[in-house]
Amino acid sequence: MEPLIEVQGLEKVYRLGEVEVQALQGVSLSIGKGEFVAIMGPSGSGKSTFMNILGFLDHPTRGQYLLEGINGEHLSRDELAEIRNQKIGFVFQGFNLLARTSALENVELPLIYARISGVERREMAKKALFEVGLEGRGHHHPSQLSGGEQQRVAIARALVNQPSILLADEPTGNLDSRTSIEVMEIFQHLNRDLGITIIMITHEHDIASFAKRDIHFRDGRVVEDRNSALQG
Amino acid sequence: MVNKMRSALTMLGIIIGVAAVIAMVALGLGAQSRIEEHIASMGSNLLMVVPGSFTSGGMRFGAGTRSTLTVEDAKAIAAEIPGVKYVAPSTSGPVQVVSGNQNWSTEAQGTTPELLDIRNWFIASGRPFTTQEVESSAKVCILGNTLVDNLFGGIDPIGQIVRIKKFPFTVVGVLEPKGQSGMGRDQDDIVFVPFTTAQRNLFGRDIPGTVRQISVQARGPEVLSEVEEQINDLLRQRHRILPNQENDFTVRNLTELMGAIEQTGKVMALLLASIASISLIVGGIGIMNIMLVSVTERTREIGIRIAVGAKGRDILLQFLIESLVLSLIGGILGIGIGMVGTFILSHFTQWPTLFSVNAIILAFLFSGSVGVFFGFYPARKASLLNPIDALRYE
Secondary structure: OOOOEEEEEEEEEEEEOOEEEEEEEEEEEEEOOOOEEEEEOOOOOOHHHHHHHHOOOOOOOEEEEEEOOEEOOOOOHHHHHHHHHHHEEEEOOOOOOOOOOOHHHHHHHHHHHOOOOHHHHHHHHHHHHHHOOOOOOOOOOHHHOOHHHHHHHHHHHHHOOOOOEEEEEOOOOOOOHHHHHHHHHHHHHHHHHHOOEEEEEOOOHHHHOOOOEEEEEEOOEEEEEEEOOOOO | OOOHHHHHHHHHHHHHHHHHHHHHHHHHHHHHHHHHHHHHHHOOOEEEEEEOOOOOOOOOOOOOOOOOOEHHHHHHHHHHOOOEEEEEEEEEEEEEEEEOOEEEEEEEEEEOHHHHHHOOOOEEEEOOOOHHHHHOOOOEEEEOHHHHHHHHOOOOOOOOEEEEOOEEEEEEEEEOOOOEOOOOOEOOOEEEEEHHHHHHHHOOOOOOOEOOEEEEEEOOHHHHHHHHHHHHHHHHHHOOOOOOOOOOEEEEEHHHHHHHHHHHHHHHHHHHHHHHHHHHHHHHHHHHHHHHHHHHHOHHHHHHHHHOOOOHHHHHHHHHHHHHHHHHHHHHHHHHHHHHHHHHHHHHHOOOOOOOHHHHHHHHHHHHHHHHHHHHHHHHHHHOOOHHHHHHOO
16 A cells, blocks of 8 residues: 655755755655654654645755655645645644634634635534534634643644644643643544544653654654554 | 734825815815806806007006097997807996995996896896996996995895995895905995996096997807907907007907806816815825835835745735735725815815715726736745745844
8 A cells, every 4th residue: 555655765954144054955755644753853853844744835955755655845835825724724833723712613714725614614613623622712812721721722723624643742841741642642633533644753761652653853854763662 | 914003004195185185186176167267257258358458457547548449339349240149348447436325435436237147247136237327327336245234234225325426326226245256356346337428427527428348148168269360350440440550459368268267277176176286196106115124124025925835926916915905095095084184174164165975986986006016026035935945034
């Protein structure tokens, strides 16, 4: 079966003024449907750059990236936006919710850009909130929610359009240990019970242990790629 | 918009601009309609033939100038020019009118009954002169409203005797009031006497048969300039003026004169509105400024939207609509304030004002387009943000 994600010789070069920075120096790997991957590595190792490319937020300088066989290389900004809308769910360290809108409206955001009607939107958003254990809290604003609850809203938003992959960048970075575990248990539930493919950046090993596969980056390359000893 | 105060201040430019435009247009239209009213009250399709060669305005000239216009000229104009409806010669001058122990300085105009028709004078009570009274130089007179107030208080003057230059005159009629003329003159401060009486008894200095002015009313606006030309030719012929000589008279087309004044009024109104529009431009710049700040403040939010699938167009539209709403609300408030301000202004200054629905709709649309135009640059900037950088923005 064709893997969900295929990466071949990915390279990314940034120009910072006079200096050229090689953020990625040739990464090749594949990720299958239903996997739960943790990406680890020191700061500057290229893991964020890698995630940006996976999320179609950026183009590689060289090399190829295919998601479900789709190559984003020649797509326009708007076409990339559409792919992100349909196939990618983002979860950020800082939650990145819209402060002045309710939880439900936050979750609806990707659906608005998918041009889905109001009634259907509401239903889908409610369902997503249910999956993360926040049913009934839809009308609350982010300021009325705890950190853990806010991140759960963000996860619901990432799910609501039924994407192919969930990309999480340090999802527990702003949370205490207990809440972090709650969030990771939600990830496990999504992966195990709903078959959602999750790719997560983290620097904490205990968080990484929730995943089924570890990929280690260093200096723009993959230095280790193994299946996790602990299975969820 | 988060900050209500900030939105209010942003709208201020638009509000002031629109209010100013509404007020200026109302003033301009008011002045214009006042002039149009005056033209109508003066009488329509009117030509005035006066002696002397004029190049500019001025209804009177020095006492020393001799008139070459005659009653015969007036009769000829009536007889020989088909487009003419009424002709009325007249002659006028200052007099003292005495009633009992009241007296009043005014202008006496000697004329024929036709003049009252030509110049839209209506009889409030009594009657106009008869042709017989004109022929017999009867000592009868018709009073303007101001004279009635000042000489008779509230008493009906019909049948009473007044003295003009020592001669006793019987009041046979009173005129409907006309109010002030466009130049500020009290039109009701006048007394009419038969033309012949004026010549014989009041203004003895005139050579018998000559007149100060001939009023001509054409049958309709379509023949007005034709009649003007024909009068010109006729009088040149009658006065035996050689081809290379100047006229010893002037034919004044009042409608044309008033039309020119009206035109000037329109240009003035347009000019005032344009100047007021500058304030709208400034308001638009204010909107652009605030939207730029807003875009910067919401960089992260824009990044999130783009990351979850907003296209350039979506972001552009989102911010354009925001600036449009700002400018439209400002427009509505400006219209309201402009109308209220105009009421207050005209109440205290007595200047005429007129509201035009067209102007209001235009001001509304204009404020909307200012919002879209000046909101475009910030909206475009927002739509072109790089989501990776935007999400990192603090």
